[in-house]
Amino acid sequence: MSNMPFEIDLIFNQNLISMQQQHALNRYIERSNNREHLKSELQHKNPLEVSKPERVFFRKAIINPLDGLALERIIEGNDLFPISYFEAGLKAAKSVCRIEVRDRIGRVRGHGTGFLVSPSLLLTNNHVLADEDAALFSLAQFNYELGLDLKERQIKNFRLAPNRFFLTDENLDFTLVAVEETSADGAKLSDFAFLPLSPNKGKVLVGEHVSIIQHPSGAPKMVANRENKILDIFDDFVQYETDTQPGSSGSAVFNDEWMVIALHHAGVPDPQDRTKYIANEGIRISSIVQFLMNQSQNLSDDQKILFDELSKGWELVENTSEEIFSEKLALDWYEDSTGHDCEFLGDDYEVPHPTLHPELETDIALLKNGEKILNYTHFSIVMSESRRLAYYTVVNLDGNKLVDVGRENNWFFDSRIDQKYQCGPELYANNEIDKGHLVRRRDPIWGDLAQKANKDTFHFTNCSPQHKNLNQKTWLDLEDYILEKAEKFNFKATVFTGPVFRSDDVTYRGVQIPAEFxxxxxMVKEDGKLSATAYLQSQKHLIDDLEDAYGAYKTFQVPVLKIEELTGLDFGKLRNYDPISRVEGSIGHVIETSEDIKV
Incomplete structure (x- = not known):
């Protein structure tokens, strides 16, 4: 492995390179114990037995049935291949190019690798082409390789066209950029074909070998053929052994079917000696595809044409644990939905919608009729345009009229609001993330409209990504307490719920995942006085690793003022009815049992 795992010497990107290396090392260290356990298992079992079932299912599905030795290669490490394997490798290599990074006056600042993924679009790392200016002055150089006579073949220089298409993400460290159709000497970009991207997971298993086609240190095209073995598979990344050949930033990582499984981007530095590297890391293609799918609605019409060429054949990866629906209800379904009733608790106890900080107000995702509030049966929602999740929900709960209704499993987009502002099923497929109801399903199910309210809660607008341990355990305990008290004592309650949006929230499949809710x-107490109590729960430590999250965490009762501070919402006079806000110096306390709640 080279001492320069990124193979590009761009001074202005050194901080980014160091950050990517550190993140890669952190992932490596966090999974060290699991990885050693896997190594032990692999000594006695084959990768098909130790890898996740959904990966194994798809891995088997993409093997050509005519390749009789394919399973033997995976299970027993058999190195026999049909001679066509090399022909397929040469075909894949045509689409790989050297990227010559230049500045505004034509000086060469470094080199990286990229590859065509559609007739017009090229994929490389964000730290190679971080912005449109970098792309505008740089070149994609195809055919830079040695012939049978060991002489360099004629380079075909193509200019990049970021004005036509440019999409990048620092967290997933990729850049997708358009390329001009014709080179400086008249060659056609179509002569170099492209490597299609598959949205499916399971293209490789732990213990399998992968190959990397690259321009190491800007040199003519080379291949590290099956010199890397998969060490670990994370949600968005894959790590593989180092090899004796240096890797190149932006290289394509292939499985034995020459299918692209990752975008190479970083070396994992040895914590004992930062001049050496203990592994390589790539970004999973399935994660890049999911990000692109999430962003596709924000593209211009011309960009969508190029994107459609890229996404041909892509299919939504569905959650295998439950049936997913992404239907829309007809507009007349919502005609009589009045939502939150501000006087639900009584004429003398008005509970209005909170107001939003002016900056948040401009980020509200408007309904197609220009309104700001989505009204459903006994509850309402206000959505964030930038986060594609609810700022808050508010539900009216009548403990005297609760009805027992069976659970729905059909989830719906709301046709009153643009779908691009709603996180759909692609966010929740094949992971530890639940579609967490913000308005709890049982809360609005009361009275004559109970059936309609039940169905209304299954809108994507009413769910927020929550780790399963939050959604099914601690959060549920608090919701049960509120509902049971309302039912037992036949009282009414109005409950506001929402996520805390922070700028450093983890990005997953193109969506920032809230760490706190x-x-x-x-409610009105027995003495006729209003009570407003606030609660905060965190899943932050749970989403650091979406594959292997674990551990307990605490629930806090906090002042309403604290929620206002965290969210930018203003609950007005409600803060005056908060029992703990009147306690001097109170910052909140841990809730371990129902007796700890102060009303």
Missing amino acids: WKVAV
Whole structure:
């Protein structure tokens, strides 16, 4: 492995390169114990037995049935291949190019690798082409390789066209950019074909070998053929052994079917000696595809044409644990939906919608009729345009009229609001993330409209990504407490719920995942006085690793003022009815049992 795992010497990107290396090392260290366990298992079992079932299922599905030795290669490490394997490798190599990174006056600042993924679009690393300016002055150089006579073949220089298409992401460290159709000497970009991207997971298993076609240190095209073995598979990344050949930033990582499984981007530095590297890391193609799918609605019409060429044959990866629907209900379904009733608790106890900070107000995802509030049966929602999730929900709960209704499994997009502002099923497929109801399903199910309210809660607007341990355990305990009290004592309650949006929230499949959630419960006490209590729960430590999250965490009762501070919402007079806000110096306390809740 080279001492320069990124193979590009761009001074202005050194901080980014160091950050990517550190993230890669952190992932490597966090999974060290699991990896050693896997190594032990692999000594006695084959990768098909130790890898996740959904990966194994797809891995088997993409093997050509005519390749009788394919399973033997995976299970027993058999190195026999049909001679066509090399022909397929040469075909794949045509689409790989050297990227010559230049500045505005034509100086060469470094080299990276890229590859065509559609007739017009090229994929490389963000740290190779970080912005449109970098792409505008750089070149994609195809055919830079040695012939049978060991002489360099004629380079075909193509200019990049970021004005036509440019999409990048620092967290997933990729850049997708358009390429001009004709080279400086008249060659056609179509002569170099392209490597299609598959959205499916399971293209490789732990213990399998992969190959990397690259321009190491800007040299003529080379291949590290099956010199890397998969060490670990993360949600968005894959790590593989180092080899004796240096890797190149932006290289394509292939499985034995010459299918692209990852975009190479970083070396994992040895924590004992930062001049050496203990592994390589690539970004999973399935994660890049999911990000692109999430961003596709934001493209211009001309960009969508290029994107459609890229996405031909892509199919939504569905969650195998439950049936997923992404239908829309007809507009007349919502005609009589009045949503949150501000006087639900009584004429003398008005509980209005909170107001939003002016900056948040401009980010509200408007309905197609220009309104700001999505009204459903007994609850309402206000959505964030940038986060594609709810700023808050508010539900009216009548403990005297609760009805027992069977659970729905059909989830719907809301046709009153643009679908691009709603996180759909692609976010929740094949992972540890639940579609967490913000308005709890059982809360609005009361009275004559119980059936309609039940169905209304299954809108994507009413769910937020929550780790399963939050959604099914601690959060559920608090919701049960509020509902059971309302039912037992036949009282009404108005409950606000939402996520805490932070700028450093983890990005997953193009969506920033909230690490904390809050509730504000409002009710009238036996003495006729209003009570407004606020709660905060965190899943931050749970989403650091979406594959292997674990551990307990705490629930806090906090002042309403704290929720206002965290969210930018203003609950007005409700803060005056908060029992703990009147306690001098109170910052909140841990909730371990129902007796800890102060109303």
